[in-house]
Amino acid sequence: MTLPIPDTEAITAAVNTAHQAMLQVDGGKNADYIPYLASVPSGLAALAVVTREGTVVEAGDSRFAFAIESISKVATLALIMETIGRDALREKVGSDPTGLPFNSVMALELAQGKPMSPLVNAGAIATASLVEGATADARWDKILDMQSRLAGRPLSLSDEVNQSEQTTNFHNRAIAWLLYSAGTCYSDPMEALDIYTRQCSTLLDTVDLATMGATFANGGVNPKTGERVVSKDNVPPILAEMMMEGLYTFSGDFAYIVGLPGKSGVGGGMLAVAPGKLAIAAFAPPLDEAGNSVRALAGISAVAKSLNLDLFSA
Template identity: 60%
Template sequence: MLDLNTIQSAVDTAHRDFGQAPGGANADYIPFLANIPSDLSAVAVVTAQGDILSAGDIHYRFAIESISKVCTLALALEDWGAEAVQQKIGADATGMPFNSVMALELHGGKPLSPLVNAGAIASASLIKAKNTEDRWSRILSMQRKLGSAHIKLSAQLNESEQTTNFHNRAIAWLLYSAGYLYCDPMEACDVYTRQCSTLLTTVELATMGATLATGGLNPVSKEQVLSANNTPRILADMTMEGLYDTSGDWAYTVGLPGKSGVGGGILAVVPGVMGIAAFSPPLDEVGNSVRGQKMVASIANTLGYNLYKS
């Protein structure tokens, strides 16, 4: 049985020790993100029983960005099953930056991972939908079911993203030309950009992690969101590509499936136990929150959670 006082102490210590750690800088290639106050920081744990423990700026809503890729992957798995998603997108790390065109060229246009931009655009195109708005509505609904009903699109962030997403548009056309895109390329890119432009809190992000930890049962809403057979596939992809170029380092030092976003969020999952989330805007050179990594790692280490420990 988890001792909630012990968990809260670990959360408080992580925020106290690393919530204002130096280093990093806000993402500046998306104007909206460049203007977020860089001193914001928060950390939260949601247990498999639905207990919530948190510290810091927990009410601040930040951009989900690439963490949205986990939600769309989850929906694609529900729509098509694990074998089809592996065949159509892949389940391997690219070994290259998250927006790499070279990775596509080296692998015949197959994106390899649903957690890089190419794979996430392909995931969005896979979602069963009647039209663009239906596709978007189903993806937003999945984010809400995994996190909370309060997650919503930021029109300002979406505009900032849509007017700077030329590289992703090129990736979409490359996927289409290679046969690895499953709807109109610009529709897929538009919906993918929207999915990255929603806002959520650190507690809502930790709830997403807890839902993955419990085999798809949201421990706060008590809704069975995902098939239990699909959650191990999601956690495997998070382990291989969840923190971009440093995913291997994260697995080596922390030992938990994780996912980061350039909005400053970071998520880790302790299967069967809890989701751990943190937020702070300054990023390292590959796009991971500097403070977020330290806060999540501190909690995992203090509580003794590492998948590779006997």
Template identity: 60%
Template sequence: MLDLSTLHSVVEQSYREFGQAPGGANADYIPFLANIPSDLSALAVVTANGDVISAGDIHYRFAIESISKVCTLALALEDWGAQTVQQKIGADATGMPFNSVMALELHGGKPLSPLVNAGAIASASLIKAENTEDRWNRILGMQRKLGSPQIKLSSPLNESEQSTNFHNRAIAWLLYSSGYLYCDPMEACDVYTRQCSTLLTTVELATMGATLATGGINPLSKERVLSPDNTPRILADMTMEGLYDTSGDWAYTVGLPGKSGVGGGILAVVPGVMGIAAFSPPLDDIGNSVRGQKMVASVANTLGYNLYKS
């Protein structure tokens, strides 16, 4: 049985110790993100029973960025099933940066992972939809079901992203030329960019993790969002590629499925128990929140949650 008083103490202590840890810098290749105050910091846990424990700037809404890839993967799995998603996108780490073109070239145009840019653009194209707006609204709907109805698109962030997404446009055309894109390339890129441009709180991010921890039931809304057969696939992908080039290091030191975003968010899932989320804008060289990693790791390690422990 999870002791809530202990959990409160651990969250508070982890936030106090690492919420203002030094190091890192805001993502500057997206103008919107470069201007976010770098001293912001928050930590939250949502349990499988719906308990919410948090500390810091928990009401601040930050950019979901690459964590959105988890939500779109979830929807693709619901639409098509695990076998089709594995066949059309893949389920392996690329071993290269998240926006790598070389990774595509080395593997015949197949993106390998739905959690790198190429795979996430392919995931967006795979969603069953009648048109661009239907595709976008279904993806936004999944983010809201996993997190909360308050998650919404930020027009200034989306404009900032759309005006700087030339590399992703090139990736979309490469996917299309290789037969691994399933709608118009610019539609897929546009919708993918929108999905990265929503804003959410740290508690909403932890709720997403808790929904994955329960096998697909949002513990706050009580709605079944995902098939229980699909959540293990999502957690496996998060383990292999969730923190990009340091995913192996994260598995080695923390032992939980995780996902980061260059907006400063970090998410980890303790299956059957809780979602742990943190936010702080300064990133390391790979693109992962410096403080977020430390805060989440502190909670997991202090409580002894590691999938690889007997």
């Protein structure tokens, strides 16, 4: 079913008003456990909408390139669904919210070593271990290609972000070995962790992020390039995963407040998808305790409300 898209004038008004509201929001702080993220100017704020037809509306620092971080988990999830199928991935990784922080070891232990979701660190490392390729570089190239096809332009790895992440990922190293000991890491654990860390270290801007979301809103077809990136049948389970675990321990609240599938990253990016209509992306570095951008949440919430996008509204 083709759904009506809000007109461009309404989207523009909503984005501009929401961006101004973002600038008034205080609180939060940059992620400081990754040195690169701590150095990003905390006053940046951006908002963008891309419709399923490719219309772009943007405001603020929308062309500032930031680290994709955990939003990359959605791209790798899509890649593996396309490769081995949704049912095979669900059997290996699971599809339930953990109710615990995104880097929780306890969640993995409580599930007897099987990660519960591909959108938390344990599940994302396991998902990365399923990428096919003879070498780590060959596997990484497939992930970067998927990210780029979703964004509609070539993305690239930031050596600075990657170095900052690779030298501080001690907690994730423990998770990778726990997965391996439980038989739920499907390649060498340190190689899987290396690939996962790289996938979090690419740079994109807020319009790129909104384009990624619009590809899912458009049933898997990138509205800018016209390329089918994800099969139509795989889009619903990807959005379901985002709804359940996309904002970690705040995911239920996000569904309650915004009513859309979403995904956040500790780089300050946040994405929400209105299926059949459009995607909203926002960026602002300061995070709340759950790891979600404080101002990005305010911006996305305001746009979704203004355009009546809540999926749970009658």
